[in-house]
Amino acid sequence: MSHFRVSRFFRLLAAASLLALASPTLAADDEAPKGPAVTVLKAAKSCFSNIVEVSGIIRAQDEVPVRPERMGLKVAEVMADAGETVTAGQTLARLNLPEGGQILVQAPVAGVISVANATVGALASGKGEALFNIIARSEYDMVGLVPTADLSKLNVGQPAAIYVLGIPGNLEGKVRRLAPTVQPDSQLGQAFIGITSNRRLLVNASARALIKTSESCGVAVPLTAVQYGSAGTVVQVVKRNRIETKRVEVGLISGGRIEIKDGLNEGEDVVARAGALLREGDPVRPVTAAAAPAANANAK
Secondary structure, three states: OHHHHHHHHHHHHHHHHHHHHHHHHHHHHHHOOOOOEEEEEEOEEEEEEEEEEEEEEEEEOOEEEEOOOOOOEEEEEEOOOOOOEEOOOOEEEEEEOOOOOEEEEEOOOOEEEEEEOOOOOOEEOOOOOOOEEEEEOOOEEEEEEEEHHHHOOOOOOOEEEEEEOOOOOOEEEEEEEEEEEEOOOOOEEEEEEEEOOOOOOOOOOEEEEEEEEEEEEEEEEEHHHEEEEOOEEEEEEEEOOEEEEEEOEEEEEEOOEEEEEEOOOOOOEEEOOOOOOOOOOOEOEEEEOOOHHHHHHHHO
16 A cells, blocks of 8 residues: 555656646747737838929029120131130130221130120120120029928028939039019919039029928838828837837828827837737737748748
8 A cells, every 4th residue: 555655646746747847838838929920110210301392494593795895896716616614714706806906705704605606707896796605603503483382491501402304313402592572373482503513504404403491300110100090190019919009290201201200119119011900909929020021931
C-alpha cells in the first residue's frame, strides 16, 4: 500500500510539472494579437509649404530704347542683331552725318537685344523709331494675374519656383512687385515675379509660378489615413493591439500627405488606410508599413 501511494505521488508530480511547462504557452497564446492584419505606420513630423500658384507670361523688367541724339542721320552699317547679348559701350551701328563723317551708336547698358530696327540706308533720329531695344541686364519678370483672395497672401521677397514653357526644370525667382489695384470686372491683380537666372528667355512665353507664402511643420500622415464623416475628421491608431479612433484637426496637404495640427502625437501607430470596417476597440494584428509586402506575400 505504501508503494502504491508513492507511485501515485510521483505520477501527480509529473502531471503538475507538465502543466506548469504548458502554462506559459497558453498564456502567450492568450496575449497574441487577434483579428485582421492592418498596415500601420508611425506618425512623423513633416514640413508643409503654403503655395499660391500664378500663371502668366515672361516680360522684360526694363527695356531700353537706343537712338542717336541728333536728326538727319543715315544708317551706314549694322553691327548687331536681335537676340544677341551685348555689353555696355559695345558698338551696335555706324551712322553717316549729313555734312560727312560718321558717329557710333553704342549700347547704353548690357543685356539682350530684343528688337533691331536698324537697316542700312534708313534714316535715324532722336525722335523716331528706336534703332534697337535692349533688355537691360537680361533681367526678366513673370507677370501674372492673381485672385484677390490670394493676392493678400503675397509679399515682396517671397520665393517662387517658375516653370517656363519650353524650358526644362524650374527657375528660381522672388516676388518683386505687386500691383496696388485689381481689375474691377475679374477681381484679379498683377504680380511681378523677378527671375534670378542667366538663362535666355523668350519674351511673352507662357509661364507658371509656385510662390511659397508660408511654412508649417508638424505631425503628418498619408491622406488615406484620414476619414471624414458626421463625427468629424478622424484617424485610427493601434494601441495594445486594438483600434482607437482619434478626432483630429487637419492643415496643409502636399505630396499625398496631410498635416495634423491637433489630436495626434508623433510616434503613434496610425492605420495607413482607415476604413469603416474597423471600429473602436476592434482587435487587430498591426503590421508595419515596411513589413506589409512581406506579410501579404506570406498570406498568399
